Amino acid sequence: MFGRLLPREVSFFDHFEKHARITLEGARALVALFADGTKGRPLEPLARRIKDLEHEADLVTHQCMEALHRTFITPIEREDIHQLISRMDDVMDFIEAASERALIYELTVMRPDAGVLAGIVLESVSHMCGAIEGLRDMKHARVVIDKCIEINRCENEGDAALRRALARLFKEEKDPIAVIKWKEIFDYLEEAMDRCEDVANVLEGVVLEHA
Amino acid sequence: MFGRLLPREVSFFDHFEKHARITLEGARALVALFADGTKGRPLEPLARRIKDLEHEADLVTHQCMEALHRTFITPIEREDIHQLISRMDDVMDFIEAASERALIYELTVMRPDAGVLAGIVLESVSHMCGAIEGLRDMKHARVVIDKCIEINRCENEGDAALRRALARLFKEEKDPIAVIKWKEIFDYLEEAMDRCEDVANVLEGVVLEHA
Amino acid sequence: MFGRLLPREVSFFDHFEKHARITLEGARALVALFADGTKGRPLEPLARRIKDLEHEADLVTHQCMEALHRTFITPIEREDIHQLISRMDDVMDFIEAASERALIYELTVMRPDAGVLAGIVLESVSHMCGAIEGLRDMKHARVVIDKCIEINRCENEGDAALRRALARLFKEEKDPIAVIKWKEIFDYLEEAMDRCEDVANVLEGVVLEHA
Numbered sequence: 001m002f003g004r005l006l007p008r009e010v011s012f013f014d015h016f017e018k019h020a021r022i023t024l025e026g027a028r029a030l031v032a033l034f035a036d037g038t039k040g041r042p043l044e045p046l047a048r049r050i051k052d053l054e055h056e057a058d059l060v061t062h063q064c065m066e067a068l069h070r071t072f073i074t075p076i077e078r079e080d081i082h083q084l085i086s087r088m089d090d091v092m093d094f095i096e097a098a099s100e101r102a103l104i105y106e107l108t109v110m111r112p113d114a115g116v117l118a119g120i121v122l123e124s125v126s127h128m129c130g131a132i133e134g135l136r137d138m139k140h141a142r143v144v145i146d147k148c149i150e151i152n153r154c155e156n157e158g159d160a161a162l163r164r165a166l167a168r169l170f171k172e173e174k175d176p177i178a179v180i181k182w183k184e185i186f187d188y189l190e191e192a193m194d195r196c197e198d199v200a201n202v203l204e205g206v207v208l209e210h211a
Numbered sequence: 212m213f214g215r216l217l218p219r220e221v222s223f224f225d226h227f228e229k230h231a232r233i234t235l236e237g238a239r240a241l242v243a244l245f246a247d248g249t250k251g252r253p254l255e256p257l258a259r260r261i262k263d264l265e266h267e268a269d270l271v272t273h274q275c276m277e278a279l280h281r282t283f284i285t286p287i288e289r290e291d292i293h294q295l296i297s298r299m300d301d302v303m304d305f306i307e308a309a310s311e312r313a314l315i316y317e318l319t320v321m322r323p324d325a326g327v328l329a330g331i332v333l334e335s336v337s338h339m340c341g342a343i344e345g346l347r348d349m350k351h352a353r354v355v356i357d358k359c360i361e362i363n364r365c366e367n368e369g370d371a372a373l374r375r376a377l378a379r380l381f382k383e384e385k386d387p388i389a390v391i392k393w394k395e396i397f398d399y400l401e402e403a404m405d406r407c408e409d410v411a412n413v414l415e416g417v418v419l420e421h422a
Numbered sequence: 423m424f425g426r427l428l429p430r431e432v433s434f435f436d437h438f439e440k441h442a443r444i445t446l447e448g449a450r451a452l453v454a455l456f457a458d459g460t461k462g463r464p465l466e467p468l469a470r471r472i473k474d475l476e477h478e479a480d481l482v483t484h485q486c487m488e489a490l491h492r493t494f495i496t497p498i499e500r501e502d503i504h505q506l507i508s509r510m511d512d513v514m515d516f517i518e519a520a521s522e523r524a525l526i527y528e529l530t531v532m533r534p535d536a537g538v539l540a541g542i543v544l545e546s547v548s549h550m551c552g553a554i555e556g557l558r559d560m561k562h563a564r565v566v567i568d569k570c571i572e573i574n575r576c577e578n579e580g581d582a583a584l585r586r587a588l589a590r591l592f593k594e595e596k597d598p599i600a601v602i603k604w605k606e607i608f609d610y611l612e613e614a615m616d617r618c619e620d621v622a623n624v625l626e627g628v629v630l631e632h633a
Contacts, residue, residue: 065623069630104589167315176387176598180605183391201276208280378526387598394602412487419491 012074012081013136015064019057019085020125020132023092026053027125027192030095031118033102037110047103054096061089076135080206087198088132091125094192098185105181113165114182117189120161124154124196131203141207148200158193162186223285223292224347226275230268230296231336231343234303237264238336238403241306242329244313248321258314265307272300287346291417298409299343302336305403309396316392324376325393328400331372335365335407342414352418359411369404373397434496434503435558437486441479441507442547442554445514448475449547449614452517453540455524459532469525476518483511498557502628509620510554513547516614520607527603535587536604539611542583546576546618553625563629570622580615584608 033046131147134140244257275296342358345351455468486507553569556562
């Protein structure tokens with residue numbers, strides 16, 4: 001709908017979709033990274049890949065912001081565009097932070113809970129991609145809302161998974177330094193899920209305003 | 212004043228007040244939880260109660276947001292409504308986070324400083340309730356401002372209490388795992404106070420704009 | 423330019439510059455604090471000085487906010503003024519947090535990496551000052567943008583420095599309690615850099631809107 005009315009503005013949706021696809025690739029690499037770690041493979045190649053993707057996503061964010069400042073009439077509210085791309089960028093930042101910490105802390109034995117949490121991040125990001133794609137045409141408002149509900153469900157699931165992960169970590173791990181390392185990684189994975197929920201909140205607002 | 216001019220919009224104040232009352236009940240339960248812990252009683256019943264209250268508060272936040280998206284003319288600025296209910300929800304979230312961590316970490320011996328900090332959170336939330344109630348009628352602008360000043364005073368007091376709590380924790384507690392657990396709980400209690408201050412900042416802005 | 427068109431509004435720039443100068447003094451004291459620690463000197467005098475500067479900066483922030491609520495026509499967008507002074511205040515808050523923790527934790531042996539990170543904070547704040555001074559006259563838009571680019575460069579450098587600092591900390595420090603303390607201080611120093619970048623983002627937005 002917006003696309004037809006304001007053909008020149010379609011680029012904002014392009015930026016959103018490009019960013020979401022990069023983040024999806026990042027989330028997949030994150031799941032692979034924790035799986036590789038479990039198998040004793042070096043983390044570095046995937047951590048480096050995630051770092052590159054984070055830079056790519058930064059660039060898209062920057063281009064989107066510049067387009068926003070140059071554009072007078074926007075397909076959705078300026079503040080929503082700003083919020084949307086900023087919160088999407090936060091998701092990617094926390095994916096990268098989790099991966100980087102795994103590398104810096106030279107983790108050799110992986111906790112399976114990290115894989116579980118990364119899996120929920122991936123699921124969440126995948127729904128985020130779907131919601132973003134639905135945004136382009138307000139005929140798909142229902143799809144956007146449904147995907148946002150899925151993101152919220154993931155976040156609740158992730159909360160429960162984090163609680164279990166922390167309980168196990170403090171029960172099983174007797175080395176305080178290892179506790180510090182894993183706790184930080186779990187926290188970043190949770191933050192990634194929380195930012196997906198922030199994205200969902202912005203999207204719900206946009207859809208409700210245009211309903 | 213707003214109520215009389217825009218009778219249909221009174222619901223926003225209802226949402227704010229309902230949310231504030233739920234948070235007040237949560238803060239009371241938090242104080243009780245740390246007191247119960249001191250007496251060796253199980254933390255679970257109160258932690259579960261706080262979890263339920265947090266869900267209730269989430270629901271009110273969601274209803275308020277939906278009302279905001281449906282409403283064209285609002286009694287106070289849209290952005291202020293959004294900020295207010297979001298920051299109020301943060302307060303409840305951190306109360307719940309502190310209580311949940313106490314449960315997950317299976318704390319048996321309570322540090323009295325947790326009780327002190329929870330007490331300041333309760334005091335802060337209680338002033339927040341008063342400020343929110345004053346918001347409905349701009350004749351009470353002075354009450355709102357006075358309560359906001361009290362919230363700021365609580366936050367300063369809380370800062371000093373946190374410093375003492377941390378100094379004592381690092382001096383007395385020799386088990387690093389226990390230090391990690393308590394530090395996180397103290398941090399959440401401080402965050403709850405900080406979010407009360409954020410609420411106060413929004414409220415001061417609203418009152419100044421309508422003065 | 424703004425000054426000439428709207429002479430009465432010049433005060434916002436005065437608030438920004440005053441705040442920036444206080445923060446610069448704070449950042450210098452922070453560098454001195456970690457250097458003094460290395461030489462075994464007591465941290466308290468400089469920590470107290472930083473605390474006082476943080477209070478001063480708070481006052482300027484408060485005055486700026488009050489002026490914003492009283493002023494109908496502003497030289498730059500209201501939301502930008504609010505964001506700018508808030509993010510600037512965050513920078514000072516994290517400088518103070520780092521200094522306060524160093525004091526509370528009674529650190530006697532300083533890690534050189536803290537000095538390196540504090541040095542990058544100082545460089546960042548110094549560029550922030552330059553950018554803020556350029557804001558007053560849109561003829562200096564290029565200066566503002568150049569300083570913002572420098573802030574971004576500092577943030578990237580700071581990220582790399584933090585990674586090295588964390589890797590060294592976890593490799594060298596065997597006392598988990600010391601790891602907890604230093605990790606928190608490093609985190610606050612990184613947060614200070616991140617907030618400088620937030621300030622830069624607001625400034626770039628302002629300049630682009632007025633270009």
